[in-house]
Amino acid sequence: MSIFNIAKGTEFEDLARNLMQAEANGTMMYYALARLAKEQGYDDIAPIFIEAANQEAVHAGFYATLIGKYPQNFWSLVRGLEKAETCGEVKRPSRTRCAQPVFRRQPMRWKSSRVRKDITAS
């Protein structure tokens, strides 16, 4: 049984939306703490914050699914994400710069051949 959008129209919908945002905020906070910990030489603590951030992201995704934040048929969204995450590297004119974070990002690559096939098929 899918949990997609089951909170829609229920008394729980607003709470689920607020919890989703709180978990997303927790994700950002823990990743920021991990970065700050590394900057300050606490290399042993940073992975703990990263794990906490990962868990918060899972929780945020759970609530996002409950309220149907993203489409159940997600492949068109994934195709758009892939283009954004690779910064349109194929189509980008050579002198145009992408908005890049301070660190150099690796292009999103799909490891699973099944996923690759699904993306190109739809």
Ligand SMILES: [Fe+2]
């Ligand atoms: Fe959480």
